[in-house]
Amino acid sequence: MPRRRHGHRTPLPPPPMPDVIPLSLIPSNSLVEIKYVNLPPGLFMRMSELGIMPGNRVKVILNQFGYVVVEVMGTRFGLNPRVSSNIFVKRIIK
C-alpha cells in the first residue's frame, strides 16, 4: 500500500527494470515504450494527456544532448533534458 503523507500519495520509486533507461539517452530514429515517468504531478498529468504515459509507444525522431523530439499519435513534441531525463523507456528493436 503506498505511503500517505498529508493525504497525498507519495509515488513509490520504480522497481528496477532491465533495459530501462532515460529517454534522454535514446538515439534518434528509435521506437520506445514508456515504462515510468518521474515528473511533478501537474506536468505528469499534462504529459499523460498528450499521450506520453506508461504503456504507450513513442518514436524518437531526434536527440541532441537530451533535447528530444518525439512523435506520439501523429504529433511531434520537443522536450528539454529536464523532461526527457525523467521519462524512463525501453527501446523496441524490430
Added chain:
Amino acid sequence: MEKKYNKKEKIRVAFAGNPNVGKSTLFNALTGAHQHIGNWPGKTVELAFGKITYKNIEFELVDLPGTYSLSGFTDEEIVARDFIVKEKPDVVVVVTSATTLSRNMYLVIQVLELTNNVVVAVNMIDEARNAGLKIDFRGLSKALNIPFVPISALYKEGIDDLLNAILSVAQGKFKAYQIKYDPELERLLSELELIIDGKIEEYPPRWVAIRLLERDRYIVDFLTLKVPEAITKAREIHDKIHEIFKKDPPLLIINERYKIVDELIEKYVSKKTLTNALTEKIDTIVLHPIFQFVTTAITFIVLFWVVFFIGDFFVEYIDLLFSLLTESAESYLVGLNINPIIISFIVSDSGLIGATATLVSFIPYILLFYFAFTILENSGLMARLAFSMDKILRYFGFSGKSFFPITLSLGCNVVGIQSIRIIEDKKIKAILYIMNSFVPCSARIGVMAILIGVFIPDPLTSSIAIFLILINSFFIIFIESKILSHYLKVEASSFVIELPPYRFPPLKSVFNISWIRTKMFLYRAGVLIFIGTLLIWTGINIPPGAPLEESLLGRIGILLQPIAMPLGLDWRAVLALILGFLAKENTLAVLQALYGGLESLPLYFDLPKAIAFIIFYTYYVPCLATVATIKKESNSWLITTFAVALSIITAYLVAFLVYVLLSVMI
C-alpha cells in the same frame, strides 16, 4: 424537444480545439474583420468575439484559446473550461484536424463530459484527401450522436454544412450520448455523483465527480466549501480504484478517455497517422545541430528587417505628414489670433497633434510585428526556433521562447513586450515584463551612441564603451532575473512544445488578426500614451509663458537635483531624463536646448559625469509607450510599477558606482 429560432434570437457558439488545428483560420473565415478581442475577467488570456448572420439568425461566436485539454493546468485551459461551464454557450464546436484526429479527439471527449451540445468540425480535409486518408464521418456521428462535419477553413469548404450542423444542435436535433467508461469505474463515479447531485448548481455533477477523481485543485477547493462529504467519499473511491485497477485515478481516467478515442479511430479512420515529407525535409535543416542556430539568426534578421526597416520607411512619411499638419495648423491658428497657450496645446510635440503623432507612428511597427509574428507562429517555424534557443537561454534562467521578447526589444521595447504573450509560464512572463526595461531599444542605443561620440571622440574607444554598456545591460538582466526567479520560486523550466507540420497561413487571415490586435493596442495602450503626453505638456506649460526652469516640470527637475547630485548631474540633466520618458529622442533635444548645443556638453560634464548620465539614460525606465504596453499586456499595476521602480533604482546604482570608480581613476 426541438427549439425554433427566429431572427430576434441569437445562438451563442464557442469554438474550442487543440493548438494548430486551424481554429483561428476557421473563426476568421466565418467572421472576417468583424470581430473584437476581449480579456476573460482577471486573466490576460484573450478571447475573440464575432457575429454573423445565417438564415436570418444571428450567431455570436467566441474563439476560445487553443488547449490540449480542459484540465486547468494553464490559464488558457481554465478560461476555455470556465467559459463553457459558466457562459453555457448554445453550441460548442470542437475544431479538430483530419490529420491528427486521434490526438484531437481527447479534447472532444472532455468537452462531452461538460456539455451535450457539441459539433465536431474536422478541418484540413483537403490535406487528408491528398494523403489518401478516409474518415467515416457518418459512423463517428452515429457513435457519439453529434455531427462530425468535414471542412477546410483555408479553402472555405464545408462552412455552410458546419453552420447547418450548429443550427441543428442548437435546435435540439442532436443530443450527445453520455460518454461511458469502464463499468466498475462508472459505478464508483455514480456513488460520488449521488453525493454531489442537487447540492451544486454551478457545474454538472458528473463532470465534478470526474474532476474530483482527477484531483483538480480548483474543484477540490470548491467542494471543500460546498460539499465537504464529497471530499471524504472521493478519498475512499481513490483507494478502491487503486485496489481494483492498480492505477492512480487521474491516470485511469486519462486511459479510459484514450480507450474510447482509440476505439473510434480504429473503427472509423483508415490511417492512424500521416507522414509529412515536406516537414521532415525542412526539419533536417531547421533542427540540425549546427544549422538550427543559423536558421534562428536568419529568421530573426528577417523579422527585424520586416518590422523595423519597413516600419521606419512608413514612419518617415508619418512624421512628414504630421510635421506638415503641425505647420499648417500653427499658421492657421496664429492667423486666427488664438491664444498662444491653446496653440501650444494643439501643435507642440507634447500637445494634441504631437500625442497623436506618437501614437500613429507606432502603428507600422505594431502592425508589421503582428503580421510577421503571426506568420512565424502559424507556419510552425517559431516552435522550432524556441526549441533550438532553449539550449542557450536556459543558462540564463529563460526558456527558448524568451528569445523573441529579448531580441525584439533591441528594436523597440513596445514590440518586445507584445511578444511576451507567447510565454505560457506566468512567472517567467512577469520577469520578462520587468527585465524588458533593461534591453536598450534602437532609440536608446542611437542617443547613447551620439552622446558617447560627443565625450569620447576616438571611434575605437567610443565603440568599446558602447559595447561594454550594452553587454552590461544583458549582465544586469542575467543577475536580476536570477534573483527574481529565486524570489518568485520559478522552477527550472520543463520545456514541452508541439512542433506542428509546416504550413503557410492564409494571408487574409493573418492580416485580419494583425489589424485587430493593432487596434487593441491603440485602444488600450494608446489611451495611456495620449494622457501621459498631455500631462507632460501641462508640466512644461504651467505657468503659461514661463521659461522651462520655472515651469512645473522644471521645478520638479530642480527639486530632484539633490538626488541626482551624487551622480554629478544638475537639474537640466534631470529634466532631459524626465522628458526622455515621453520619447527617448527627446533627451537629446532637451540637452541641446538647455546646454546650448551638444558640442557645449563637455563644458558642463566631465567624463565621469557624462558616462554616469549615459548609463542612467540607457538603463532607466523605458518610454511612456513601453510602460503603457507593460500595463496593457500584464494587466497589473504591480508589475508595471515594479518594472519602472526597479529600472530607475538599478540605473541609479550602476550610474553611481561607475561615477565613483571613474572619478577615482581619472
